[in-house]
Amino acid sequence: GQQLNQSPQSMFIQEGEDVSMNCTSSSIFNTWLWYKQDPGEGPVLLIALYKAGELTSNGRLTAQFGITRKDSFLNISASIPSDVGIYFCAGGYTNAGKSTFGDGTTLTVKP
Amino acid sequence: DGGITQSPKYLFRKEGQNVTLSCEQNLNHDAMYWYRQDPGQGLRLIYYSQIVNDFQKGDIAEGYSVSREKKESFPLTVTSAQKNPTAFYLCASRGTLDRGPMGQSNYGYTFGSGTRLTVV
Numbered sequence: 021g022q023q024l025n026q027s028p029q030s031m032f033i034q035e036g037e038d039v040s041m042n043c044t045s046s047s048i049f050n051t052w053l054w055y056k057q058d059p060g061e062g063p064v065l066l067i068a069l070y071k072a073g074e075l076t077s078n079g080r081l082t083a084q085f086g087i088t089r090k091d092s093f094l095n096i097s098a099s100i101p102s103d104v105g106i107y108f109c110a111g112g113y114t115n116a117g118k119s120t121f122g123d124g125t126t127l128t129v130k131p
Numbered sequence: 132d133g134g135i136t137q138s139p140k141y142l143f144r145k146e147g148q149n150v151t152l153s154c155e156q157n158l159n160h161d162a163m164y165w166y167r168q169d170p171g172q173g174l175r176l177i178y179y180s181q182i183v184n185d186f187q188k189g190d191i192a193e194g195y196s197v198s199r200e201k202k203e204s205f206p207l208t209v210t211s212a213q214k215n216p217t218a219f220y221l222c223a224s225r226g227t228l229d230r231g232p233m234g235q236s237n238y239g240y241t242f243g244s245g246t247r248l249t250v251v
Contacts, residue, residue: 026173053239053240055239055240055242060244060245060247061244061245062137062221062223062242062243062244062245063174063221063240063242064242065239065240065241068239108173108174110240117162117179117181117187118164118176118179118189119240121166121173121174122173123172123173124172124173126171
């Protein structure tokens with residue numbers, strides 16, 4: 021199946037620091053989605069992007085749909101302990117039945 | 132409240148036995164999906180269904196089977212042919228009529244809370 025390269029694989033940061041992670045693909049996507057998964061739970065949608073170049077915020081989270089449509093990044097500002105979890109990107113195509121997920125970025129926040 | 136429910140949360144089975152994982156949604160979503168997640172790894176697609184009585188294999192369908200007799204339900208059977216069945220299984224649904232602001236489909240999935248299957 022199609023692969024997304026998500027990096028970094030893991031991050032260990034201090035509370036209050038900003039975080040940045042990204043996803044790249046060899047193919048073009050029409051949508052980019054970012055999810056967060058808490059331990060032992062299912063992922064929850066954070067931000068959805070639908071247009072190349074689009075920059076969207078959700079509280080302390082900001083995500084951008086790359087202009088080439090082959091990449092996306094997610095920034096978290098002023099991290100807090102509850103930001104801990106696994107963050108997944110997912111790319112999709114118009115009218116396609118399924119999205120392709122990255123392997124996730126595991127975030128650890130030290131108080 | 133609308134949502135997607137997976138049961139049970141934890142499941143233990145003996146090697147060689149088939150086991151069925153339940154997934155029910157009351158979101159009126161057309162499409163449903165099954166993913167497998169192993170420790171430290173991402174989500175791998177097992178099967179998906181875009182409409183009742185139809186489903187397609189994902190990337191790792193071998194050793195699994197599904198049915199979609201009702202819009203609300205998409206049970207997954209882990210058969211004895213699955214060589215390494217111990218994993219965390221996630222069900223998801225998506226409303227195919229949902230659209231983003233540019234008219235695209237592929238709005239976000241709604242995931243269940245998962246079933247952790249352990250085969251001993």
